[in-house]
Amino acid sequence: MTRIPELQRELVLAARRRRARPSLWISIGRRWFGR
Amino acid sequence: MSVGETDRRSDPELLAATAGDAEAFGLLYARYEAPVLRFFLRRGATPELAADLTGETFAAALLSAGRFRGDGHEAITWVYGIARAVLAQSRGRGVVEDRARRKLDMAPVPLTQAALEAIEELRGGEVLDFDEKTYPKIADTLRCSEMVVPQRARRGLRNLRTRMEEA
Numbered sequence: 001m002t003r004i005p006e007l008q009r010e011l012v013l014a015a016r017r018r019r020a021r022p023s024l025w026i027s028i029g030r031r032w033f034g035r
Numbered sequence: 036m037s038v039g040e041t042d043r044r045s046d047p048e049l050l051a052a053t054a055g056d057a058e059a060f061g062l063l064y065a066r067y068e069a070p071v072l073r074f075f076l077r078r079g080a081t082p083e084l085a086a087d088l089t090g091e092t093f094a095a096a097l098l099s100a101g102r103f104r105g106d107g108h109e110a111i112t113w114v115y116g117i118a119r120a121v122l123a124q125s126r127g128r129g130v131v132e133d134r135a136r137r138k139l140d141m142a143p144v145p146l147t148q149a150a151l152e153a154i155e156e157l158r159g160g161e162v163l164d165f166d167e168k169t170y171p172k173i174a175d176t177l178r179c180s181e182m183v184v185p186q187r188a189r190r191g192l193r194n195l196r197t198r199m200e201e202a
Contacts, residue, residue: 003072003153006144007090008064014139015057015097 046110053100060100064093067114073157074118082154086146087131092118094135109171 002008042062044052052059071092075085095117103113124132136143174181 002065002068003157004068004086004089004144004146004150006150007086007093008061008068010090010141010144011064011093011097012057012061014094014141015053015060017140018097019055019057 047103047105050100050103050110053097060097063096063110067111069157070111071114071118072154074115075122076154076158078122082151083146084131085154086144086150087133088118088121088125090141090144091125091132091135092121094139094141095121098135098138112172 042049044059044062046063046066049059049063053063068089071089072085075088076082080088092114096114099117103110105113121132133143170181170184173184177184177187179187
């Protein structure tokens with residue numbers, strides 16, 4: 001049991017958001033090739 | 036969320052898994068929340084300040100989780116390195132550093148009274164806590180086996196207790 005479960009939850013959500021976000025190079029590639 | 040204690044993955048494995056499995060980082064947080072909070076409490080932080088600094092430490096760790104290579108160092112040593120940098124930056128600026136938290140779009144976490152009390156309890160904490168020095172590191176310094184370190188620590192504490200009782 002953590003002392004600050006809310007922080008643990010926020011970190012997991014942040015990690016999830018990072019996973020969902022395409023990397024910078026993929027974004028540039030998409031823009032470049034219009035995909 | 037699965038419970039950290041039942042997950043047998045090593046710290047480097049959890050860090051490597053973080054990119055594809057967000058829960059993995061939550062498990063790492065559960066493992067090292069107390070040592071990191073204690074790290075800041077020991078350096079004079081209030082429970083509230085320790086919580087904010089801990090949040091920033093783990094946010095920064097999340098940002099660079101993919102870059103952790105170990106190179107013979109344990110993950111906790113790496114986390115303490117981040118904690119030390121967060122503390123230095125915060126002291127330098129006179130406010131709690133929160134760049135990593137903002138970069139991750141993380142909302143500041145409001146602390147409950149229960150959380151503050153639980154953090155405060157860590158201050159007394161375990162006597163047998165080697166902070167940044169891990170068992171392998173101590174074993175290396177003492178030139179003994181890693182298995183011997185906890186035994187020696189217990190013996191030392193026992194001796195100390197006896198002497199204090201005698202005094």
